[in-house]
Amino acid sequence: MKRLTNSIIQILFGFVVLALANSASVAQTKATIRSTGTERPESIIYIGNSFFYFNNGISGMVARILASADPKYKLRSTLVTISGSGFDWHDVGSYFRPDAVGRYTIDDNNVVTFNQPNRLFDLAIMMDCSQCPVHPRLQGIFYEYAKIHAETARKNGSEPVFFMSWAYLDKPEMTEQLAEAYTRIGNENKALVIPAGLAFARSVKERPDIRLYIADKRHPTMAGTYLAALTIYAAIFKKSPVGISYTADLGEESARFLQKVAWDTVSDYLAP
Structure with a gap:
């Protein structure tokens, strides 16, 4: 009887530990x-890797999407990316140095506009390598450089934004x-x-028939890049992309689905 009681206590204790772990995870x-x-925002710099530069960036x-x-x-x-x-790998401070990245813009009429060196970019959207945040040997670097790059961006008048990559x-x-x-x-x-x-x-x-990955099961198809860009639009501009006319040539039905996924995901994730 005593052994049975001890077993029950151990099981209950295990449930308590699991519940606490789950609640901590949810809270975090x-x-x-x-x-x-x-x-x-009038200007954005994207700092990352091939997940950003696939499908022409x-x-x-x-x-x-914004123009639509x-x-x-x-x-x-x-766009500043390294495969x-x-x-x-990124020397983010160098991307803000005077007379370098983003120094000028050339419009459709071939007119050159020189940008203000004291505020090159309003936002700096950054991502780590696809495994780095969860790799046991690279996690420490992820947290260390997230702080370093956030401070660097702010020191140069830019607000840091982190791009949560996909599995x-x-x-x-x-x-x-x-x-x-x-x-x-x-946080x-x-x-x-x-x-x-x-x-x-x-x-x-919800729709495994819409292919978001190329054959390597890592990099995005056009649909994957479109969904990622829709999610950026929804999170940054706080507006629903549902109904916009730009579909990235995916077909209206698929595009509408991805637009709704982006908006629903951002709404749920950023809900108070």
Whole structure:
């Protein structure tokens, strides 16, 4: 009888520990920063790797989505990527040095405009390598450089934003792990997190027929880049992309679905 009682106590204790762990996880993965503080950013620098530069660059996709939603809105974007790179590969301070990255813009009429060197970019959207936030040997670098780069961006008049990347198609467990890691650095550094990884997971669950990954099960198809860009638009501009005319040539039905996934994911993730 005594042995049975001890077993029951051990089982109950195990449930308590599990419940506490789960509640801690839920509490941590609740984003506390819901805005960049800049309602209408005029310039964005994207700092990352191949997840950003596939399909002619996520910066251009976001710009086309924005132009479709608000044709009069002018947004200047710069994409700085290194294949396979993590946070620590990027010398973010050098991207803000005078007379360098983003020094001038050339419009459709071939007119050159020189940008103000004291405020090159309103926002700096950054992502680490696809495994770095959850890799046991690289996690420390992820947290270290998230802080370093956030401070560097702010020192140069730019608000840092973190881009939560997606799980590999054959490793769905990465979704929760990446969400935890990115939400944590967002909360710690008082920076908005764009929940692209959660949007991918929702889309795969609801519509696995819409291919978001190329054959390597890691990099995005055009639909994947479109969904990521829609999620950026929804999180940064706090507006629903549902109904915009730009579809990235995916077909209206698929585009509408991805638009709704992006908006629903951002609404859920950033809900008070």
